Each structure stands twice: as C-alpha cells, then as structure tokens.
Amino acid sequence: MNAPALLTSTEENYLKAVFALAQPRIGTNALADRVQTKASSATDMIQRLAEKGLVEYERYRGVGLTPSGRVAAAAVIRRHRLWEVFLAEKLGFGWHEVHDLAEELEHVQSPELIRRLDAFLDTPSYDPHGDPIPRADGTWPTAAGIRLDQVPVGQSFAVAGAADRTDELLDYLHRVGMVPGTEWTLSEIVPFDGTRTVQTRSGRTLDLSALAARHVLVQPHESQTPNA
C-alpha cells in the first residue's frame, strides 16, 4: 500500500475527463475531444493509466475508472473547485472566467495547501457553477438543486448553478443576472413554447426560453402556497 505515485498534470486532466464522461465507459474519440488531443494520443495515455491501475481498459471497448482512479479524480476535482471558489469569492472573478485558471491551479501538488485553502474559504460545498466539491474524505455533497424547468409557477427560488459549463451559457446567464445566489420567483410559463418569466423581489422581470430554463439549477424555497 505505497502512497499513490504523483501524477502529471496531463494524467490528472485525462482522469477528470474519464470521470466526467464514463458511464461507465467512454470511447477514445470522445475522450480525445475532451482533452483537446487526438484519439491516438488518448489511446497512449489510457494504456499508461491502465498500467498504473487507475483505469480499466479493454482494447476497442472503451475505458472507465477503477476505484483508485475515482479517488484520484475526486482529489483533482476537489482542488479545481476550491480554486474556483477562491477566484470568484476572494479575487472577484466572474463564474465564466474561473474555469480556465482553475484548470492550471488544480495541478499544484500540496495536501497542506488544499487543507488551508479549504479552511480559508470556510469549507464550501459548491463551486461558483453550482457543482459539488468533493470533501477531504472523498465523499460528495448532494446535487445543488433542481432544474428551473421543473419548478411550478409561483415558486420562489435561489439560483444554484448551471447545468453545463459552455461559455455561451455562462456568458448569457451572467449578462442577464441569473448568477448563483440571486433570488427569483417564477411568475409564468407560456404554454405554447415553455418560455419562463421570472422576476426579482424588486420587480425586474426576465424571460427565459425552455432550453435556457433546462440549464439553470435552482434551490426552491419552502413553498408559500399563494392561497391555501
């Protein structure tokens, strides 16, 4: 049971990609796509990770994480998301800007650094995108919320996160002010196309397409049933 050998930044990036995409396995092309490389390179790396016991790999059949691979991936994701919280909360970056920076910071190797960063940030459970931050013991907080398209009319809620990390989505939500922590009430659902109208306490209203609503995660408040 020797301590897990240190991984390179590249290996860590591949592990995260396998974690994100494997259900329970993922093919070489999709993986290569995710880590911005070619399928042949992905095959190479997968074979090396398989020898280290981090992924289980069967030729032509795809790749998945082993238990120890899952542990390693969770550690990287923990670092990534803690840095994202730091960048957003302490340095004032927008949620659409933090990912690329965290992608580099996550590879700085030091358990003590992460312990102290975690404490400095008051042990957050979710990152600025609403994604759960694995705990130091490897367990995961439960998902941050439900999708806005599943909220009934009249319900008020706080924005908890976004369902994916594309720049288009994050920039849009940032621009219209639907960022984590803001408070809204769903005032209408247009039957024709599912468009949602939401409003702030101060009365500002905003229309969201059904597609957009499907990509916003929210935390509903206890329902103040309008009239009993």
Next chain:
Amino acid sequence: MNAPALLTSTEENYLKAVFALAQPRIGTNALADRVQTKASSATDMIQRLAEKGLVEYERYRGVGLTPSGRVAAAAVIRRHRLWEVFLAEKLGFGWHEVHDLAEELEHVQSPELIRRLDAFLDTPSYDPHGDPIPRADGTWPTAAGIRLDQVPVGQSFAVAGAADRTDELLDYLHRVGMVPGTEWTLSEIVPFDGTRTVQTRSGRTLDLSALAARHVLVQPHESQTPNA
C-alpha cells in the same frame, strides 16, 4: 513587436536562476546547480534562451540576461513573491514553508490573475522573507533594511527579512521568534565574539551569534539617543 512568446515553467526557472546569479555572467555549473540539473542540460536550455533573445551567451564564457530577459525574470519573481505573501498572510503558512509552493504557483500564466491577487493583498512591497516585489511596471522597491550586525547598541528595530533562503536559517529564526514584523532592541554586543543580545519590549532576551546577526535584515527606528 509581437508579444513575448509564452515561456515554459522550465524556461522561467532558468531565467530566475540567471537573474539571481549573474553579476553580470554566470557559468554553466553554478547555473545547473541552482536549477537542480546537470551542466549539459543547462547548456542546452541556455542556447534555446539565447535564440529567444532572453540571455546573451558566449560559448565557454558564461551567460547573462538581456534587457528583455530581465523584464521576463522580474515578472516571474513578481508572481513568486506575491504568491508567497498570499500563502503567509492569507493561508497562515510560515515563511520557511512558502517558497516551494510559490515555486509552482508562479508559473500559472494570467496577467489578470496577478493583477487581482496584487490588489487582494493590498499591493505589498516585500515578500515574507523581506525581499522586494517588483512592481507591475517592472521597477523595484528599495531593499528592505540593513544587516543586524551593522546596528549600534541601544538601537531598536523591526525585523525585515533574512539574507538568504536556506531552511537552516529560516527554521532557526522561526524557532526563536525573529520573524518579519517583530520589534526588538539591541542591548549588547559581546566584544569577544560579536554575539548580539536583543530583547523585546516585554523583556524577553535572545542571544544571536555574529554569523546569525549577519543574516538578519532589520529596519531601524529613529534613534532614541539614550542620553543626549
């Protein structure tokens, strides 16, 4: 006048080493020593940096920085020392622990990150070791202080830094409480061997060898000439 091409972590580490050691030139062995590698590897890297115009290199004659090499080195040192301040001030690391972590963090490439980190730390002028932090415009604050062995008896002062970064020195000073920001008065110099006795306002005294005194940088207060 294209923007300076991005440098690898390794190139940045070599540049810092040349900056630290070249006065005005440094040999391959000393350089290799500093970056923990072999002379042959250092030669390779130097030749590549020379082609990029960052060092001036003459075979068998040693290597020094060009003006643009000095600019690049200052930028790396700025990042390194800002991260050191962050680690010490915000995360509570001791001054003897911050260097190795900063050695990694300094390579994260993002001008905006450094701008915001600098502001978050209130634009510090010195790092936890008392070394000056190059400003965003590339200029340098003046040195933090004078050596303790040059302070006269009766003089009070604040510890500003250490004259080198060896673990032995930093651990020792940390253990006896002579860390940056602490206040002392020099009460005696033993004529025989130059031992210094210093004391805190609360009366705690501490003896420092002449050797140790030579490695502590201090900021003297205006002299309260004991009796006019």
Next chain:
DNA sequence: CTTTATTTTTAGATTTGTCTAAATTTGAAT
C-alpha cells in the same frame, strides 16, 4: 611552454506527450 585539472560543450540515448498516416477491429447495412 607543457602538462594537468577544471569547466564546458557535444554526442547519443531516454521519457513524456504529441502528431499523421496506415492498419485493425467493430458494428451496421445490405
């Protein structure tokens, strides 16, 4: 001035991560 010791550079090999192009395998469609 020669010889010797030191420093520095080259030559050749290795590891990591990547690429293109060619060869295999798989799975789906006739």
Next chain:
DNA sequence: ATTCAAATTTAGACAAATCTAAAAATAAAG
C-alpha cells in the same frame, strides 16, 4: 455472409527536457 463506414489502435516521427559519457576548450601549475 459480404461490404462498408466508423471507431480504434499501431507504426513511425518529432519536440522538450533530461541524463551519461566522451570530447574540447580554458585556466592553472609546473
């Protein structure tokens, strides 16, 4: 069953960074 297209793997090459061992230049002694 054949044929075909897509996915995947191999083969071979390359750049970055490193190493060891051998060659070359410089500096120091004699």
